[in-house]
Amino acid sequence: MTKILKAGLSRRSLLKTTATAALIGAVRAAFPSGAFAASSGPEVTGAKLGFIALTDSAPLIVAKEKGLFSKYGMPDVEVAKQASWGATRDNLVLGGAANGIDGAHILSPLPYLMHAGKVTQNNQKVAMSILARLNYDSQGISVAKEYADTGVHLDASRLKAAFEKKKSDGKEIKAAMTFPGGTHDLWLRYWLAAGGINPDKDVSTIVVPPPQMVANMKVGNMDVFCVGEPWNEQLVNQGIGFTAATTGELWKGHPEKALGMRADWVERNPKAAKAMLMAVMEAQQWCDKMDNKDEMASLLGKRQWFNVPPKDILGRLKGDINYGNGRSIKGSDLYMKFWAGGVSYPFRSHDTWFITENIRWGKFAPDTDVKALVAEVNREDLWREAAKDLAVAAADIPAGSSRGKETFFDGKVFDPDNPSAYLDSLTIKALS
Structure with a gap:
């Protein structure tokens, strides 16, 4: 296990990696990112984005409600409610041109599972890209x-x-x-x-x-x-x-949802992808301000979004948690984070953990080349370009791709440079 997950690749995993790399290569050959260099604005003015009625979809909803997509040249972005994560997956497989969606507020591991054909009909591989993390915790x-x-x-x-x-x-x-x-x-x-x-x-x-x-x-x-x-x-x-x-x-400060897009859409519309990303990043900054939480709860509670009373949203947004069993805390730091401290940045180390945990439970094979898979899906490069154009403060731009070692409530430690050691430390797993 340790040897496989680190440097060496078995012949079987090399073939799998080569096949997936070929998929990405084909997408990028068909839609070269420099193809639209001559145009100054986004290649298109819209995209179809899905969301599930969860508080962490707020950056997409706020970007739409506050006119931020329009601000960055994308006035025709649609933010459409999805019935389930299965429906989100199915609509991403279809793509926007076939009455599906181009991207979504999405569970962070799902783009990887789709990219590798682990959760799609007939194991169809759908090349995916992660552009940003949407939130931490809560x-x-x-x-x-x-x-x-x-x-x-x-x-x-x-x-x-x-x-x-x-x-x-x-x-x-x-x-x-x-x-x-x-x-x-x-x-x-x-x-x-x-x-x-x-x-x-x-x-x-x-x-x-x-x-x-x-x-x-x-x-x-x-x-x-x-x-x-x-x-x-x-x-x-x-x-x-x-x-x-x-x-x-x-896991304090854990990554949660992501902004995921079909890779072919990103490659075909690199400037539009960056513009949309800038709108979402600005929305994340707005969502992160405590002064905006009341307005945010009222906005999300609207019928077209969540259709729930704002009071069901507001408490935990502010870190006020009534656990419902006689225990409650006020003003804790367990509220949902959207921006400060590098929240929006799609750390590759976090994606490495998600894949490693899915190896733990049998969703990915033990010989999965985790590093190669993350490199294919994670588009931290686009995030950095968007941050530059958005004039994001240097303090809010992480120095590298890794947040380093992560420690969990039970004392387990995940080192993204050595996922095998983490897996070996776990007693209960599908691998056993």
Whole structure:
């Protein structure tokens, strides 16, 4: 494992890498980035972007509402609600020209899973690009009311006895997430496994779209779920369950959603991609200001966006968390981050972790050339170009592609230069 993930490539993985590289090469040959050098503005004035009703889609919605796409020469950008992450994937496979979408607010691992053909029909490879990270933190792991007496918080092992009893009574333990291999799947699996609960053996993981989580918990369809806001807060506000932990407590300052685009669209429209990226980056700066949170909650709550009461959005935006089990905190630093501290930058080290975790759970093969895959999808170069044109302060531009070693709540350390050591340190994994 260690040898494979580091330098050497087996013949099999070399063939896989060559095939994927050929896909990217074909896209770039068809749409050379310098083809439109003579024109001063974006090649097109619009694009079709998808979003899921989650607070971390705010940069796309704010860019649309505040006229920022128009400001940068892209007045015809559409921001269209998607029913689920599966629908987002399917519409990206279609592409905007075929009544699908060109890009989206997306789970950070999903572009990689699509790019490698792991989650598409007939394993079709759809070349994808990640242009920016949209946010850090503020997802939640919430539990049904029946487990309130366990006192479960960060330590998921407090659920073991209750789960075992329920299973002995012939009932199934259902743990819901939003997409296999996506961020919510990974947070839920990490939390359960750290508590000695095997997510592949001790529970049944099910897929539920984010806006449907609360309704399904209400009728008893699940025992635990992981999703972004505002759905954890809405669950608490409706008295249906409680939040055991926010994901920022599992990994402080963790990356979450991304701005993902079809690679052929980016290669065909490099100036438009940069213009759109600039609009989203400016929106992220606006979203990050605490003075804008009330307006932001009201804006997102509108019928055409989330169609929820602003109070279900606002609390956790400000770091005010009512966990729903008698525990609450005010003004914490667990609120969602959008800009300061390099949030928007698509660190390659973070993408390396997402792929490594998906190797852990069997979504990618152990011999995956992680470094090559990240290089194909991650477009930090475009982010840096956009930041330059946007006159982003030097302090907000990371010095390099890696944020370095990352430490999790259970003491595990991920070194992006040695993912094998991290995998070897984990007890529960599909690889075992």
